[in-house]
Amino acid sequence: MERSWSAVPVLMALVMSPFLFSVINRTKAFFGGRRGQPLLQPYADIAKLLRKGAVYSRTTTRVFRIGPVAGLASVLAALALTPLGPSGALVSFEGDVVLFVYLFAVMRFVTVLAALDTGSAFEGMGASREVQFSALGEVAFFLGITALAALTHRTSLSGILDALGNSPEVHGGRPVHFLVGSSLFVVLLAENARLPVDDPETHLELTMIHEVMVLDHGGVDLGLIQYAGCLKLWVMASLLAGVVLPAGSVHTVASAAILPAGILALAVLIGVVESTMARLRLVMVPQLLVAAGVLALLALIVVPG
Numbered sequence: 001m002e003r004s005w006s007a008v009p010v011l012m013a014l015v016m017s018p019f020l021f022s023v024i025n026r027t028k029a030f031f032g033g034r035r036g037q038p039l040l041q042p043y044a045d046i047a048k049l050l051r052k053g054a055v056y057s058r059t060t061t062r063v064f065r066i067g068p069v070a071g072l073a074s075v076l077a078a079l080a081l082t083p084l085g086p087s088g089a090l091v092s093f094e095g096d097v098v099l100f101v102y103l104f105a106v107m108r109f110v111t112v113l114a115a116l117d118t119g120s121a122f123e124g125m126g127a128s129r130e131v132q133f134s135a136l137g138e139v140a141f142f143l144g145i146t147a148l149a150a151l152t153h154r155t156s157l158s159g160i161l162d163a164l165g166n167s168p169e170v171h172g173g174r175p176v177h178f179l180v181g182s183s184l185f186v187v188l189l190a191e192n193a194r195l196p197v198d199d200p201e202t203h204l205e206l207t208m209i210h211e212v213m214v215l216d217h218g219g220v221d222l223g224l225i226q227y228a229g230c231l232k233l234w235v236m237a238s239l240l241a242g243v244v245l246p247a248g249s250v251h252t253v254a255s256a257a258i259l260p261a262g263i264l265a266l267a268v269l270i271g272v273v274e275s276t277m278a279r280l281r282l283v284m285v286p287q288l289l290v291a292a293g294v295l296a297l298l299a300l301i302v303v304p305g
Contacts (some may be wrong), residue, residue: 020231
């Protein structure tokens, strides 16, 4: 495709990312024997929040107000680095995988700072848990990306995903695909506060991780946080779909449909996981993330020489 098509993945993500939550909710409703929310409910929720004003505590500073905006900016930058099929990413350069990984760290950092800025003990507790679990999740995430870079001999995210589908020399790396894909799926669940790591629908502060950090946010700030969460899920699902689906090896038109379908299939899989698994005890979450790191490390070890 021409370079001008690189904007297509960005536009698709901006429009379709809230729809992933609709798919997850409908899947959970199916397993629960319910009809479920309207498919456009996440769009309506975000639009309603963006129309409301925000109320700020006198104990907060500008850090609290900057957090949602900086978090959304970070995930938008990560989106610009994310390819979707043969169109490639909007921005691509050698070594951009390192920036890609740490843009999510920046998003987490500003969210944690905003939570701590409130002076709330509950939000501080959630921030502490977020930092603890992310320290393990980042290792698995980075090791998985490193294994893919070693397999394809590329350091650009667009180059890596393109080589996974088009280059014959990486066809012997199917075990790497499986190990990295499994690791990234666990990281995706943890990074997006999904079961069995976190419960996005809980209202019990003692068991919250991500949701407790945004308890004091409201109105437009909460709308930005929710939209950034939708984009983050889309970006990570795009990466995982690019790893497990060899879309680059098929016709351009077909690959343009395969990867979005794969992203929606991942949303269904998340819904299935949340419908069939209970939330893990907090002391078990580090073990799950360590297991994801071990899978990524094994992938790096078994990369063909």
